[in-house]
Amino acid sequence: MNIEDAIKLLKEKGYKATGKRKEILVYFEDADGYRSAKDLIQHLELSYEGISFDTVYRNLYLYNEVGILETTELNGERLFRMNCSRHHHHHFICNDCGKTKEISVCPMDEVHHALANYAIEGHKFEIYGRCPGCQLA
């Protein structure tokens, strides 16, 4: 998902593309990994002093709803990143910088037969550690 597509998607669904909303897209495009609501607020404060929690959380939730962002939960915090869902995949997540790397392996194929009478509604597979860049520091 790039910024242009995201804005197009917003307008298609009848949402307005405001300055703040565009800035949020720029932030996540540059981030290239998971970021928290707090991270985003700190960034937006630079351009929009006194920005409201309501605005930030509402837009994060909206972006997740329409598929612009994807989300995970880590250490009691919800994290967000640009959605890159052309195909199903999972992520390595760097514990230091939040950057992610796509993993194409998905174990669900092997799992289905082990859960014959179970209704599967979702799954989560994530790998945590340090990316090459953060190991140098």
Added chain:
Amino acid sequence: MNIEDAIKLLKEKGYKATGKRKEILVYFEDADGYRSAKDLIQHLELSYEGISFDTVYRNLYLYNEVGILETTELNGERLFRMNCSRHHHHHFICNDCGKTKEISVCPMDEVHHALANYAIEGHKFEIYGRCPGCQLA
């Protein structure tokens, strides 16, 4: 992990086996799945009216430290269950009742070569849905 082993483990490590601590073990033995701190507090209130958050959270944390309980995070809440770590495994978790089923599949073998220069510190693989019992209701 059963109650006897847990109490033995506690004493080995120099911790006291108090009435509340034993009751917590009984609760998780019966639960047979993930439970939240709030669930546990509600249960303990029956026998110990006015029990402190501090007591509950401290003991959950302690039990996790010494390996009596294992833990995961779901919908902004930390969940706990009896540790059954004879061998490495993952879980199906029922969205209704919290009960778990062991899954022996672990995708990490296939992942290592895809993350050659990454320092892997942990991973999470969970499947969510409804167990056979909860599909009937």
Added chain:
DNA sequence: TTACAAAACGTAACGATTACGGTATTATAA
């Protein structure tokens, strides 16, 4: 049984998130 370290109490503080009523901004079409 006594001493003392550990555990628990009661409660306040915390961080992340959600909620609200009022105001401002935006997209669209006349």
Added chain:
DNA sequence: TTATAATACCGTAATCGTTACGTTTTGTAA
């Protein structure tokens, strides 16, 4: 371009789960 209605935003308070604190109580081993 302006009017209008829908949407977005503000400022702030409330909520939820969790953590922290000083004091009191309890379990255990000498």
